[in-house]
Amino acid sequence: xxxxxxxxxxxxxxxxxxxxxxDTVKMAQERVPLLKATAxxxxxxxxxxxxxxxxxxxxxxxxxxxxxxxxHVANFDTAIWxxxxxxxxxxxxxxxxxxxxxxxxxxxKDNTLKLNKDFFFALVSFFESQGIACDMRGKIILx
Numbered sequence: 001x002x003x004x005x006x007x008x009x010x011x012x013x014x015x016x017x018x019x020x021x022x023d024t025v026k027m028a029q030e031r032v033p034l035l036k037a038t039a040x041x042x043x044x045x046x047x048x049x050x051x052x053x054x055x056x057x058x059x060x061x062x063x064x065x066x067x068x069x070x071x072h073v074a075n076f077d078t079a080i081w082x083x084x085x086x087x088x089x090x091x092x093x094x095x096x097x098x099x100x101x102x103x104x105x106x107x108x109k110d111n112t113l114k115l116n117k118d119f120f121f122a123l124v125s126f127f128e129s130q131g132i133a134c135d136m137r138g139k140i141i142l143x
Contacts, residue, residue: 003118007125010119011122026130028079080132089104104116
């Protein structure tokens with residue numbers, strides 16, 4: 001519940017940037033039909049491999065591990081992730097990615113650059129609300 005509030009707060013604070021990103025992704029998918037076809041094919045393949053790995057009780061391939069409490073929540077299409085990086089990521093003079101305060105933040109514990117999970121979940125939620133297919137995981141369905 002608290003995570004939902006964080007995501008909504010982030011989406012409302014950055015409504016203009018997210019709207020621009022959504023329009024850009026939609027235009028890219030409409031104008032380059034190969035992007036959409038590739039994304040659909042990746043989802044199908046991922047769905048098949050996830051179903052196969054689920055059949056093994058202790059399989060640890062493709063991110064599925066029943067002993068873990070956290071699983072991968074999204075696997076963005078490369079073209080869309082590039083647009084996200086172009087819009088939000090910041091780089092130093094040498095071309096290395098730096099703390100932008102939104103997409104990536106410096107972890108104070110070990111002083112390393114890490115993905116800002118709150119903003120990442122807000123991005124995933126935003127794309128879902130806009131009907132933009134960017135999550136390449138597919139769904140695990142077993143009959």
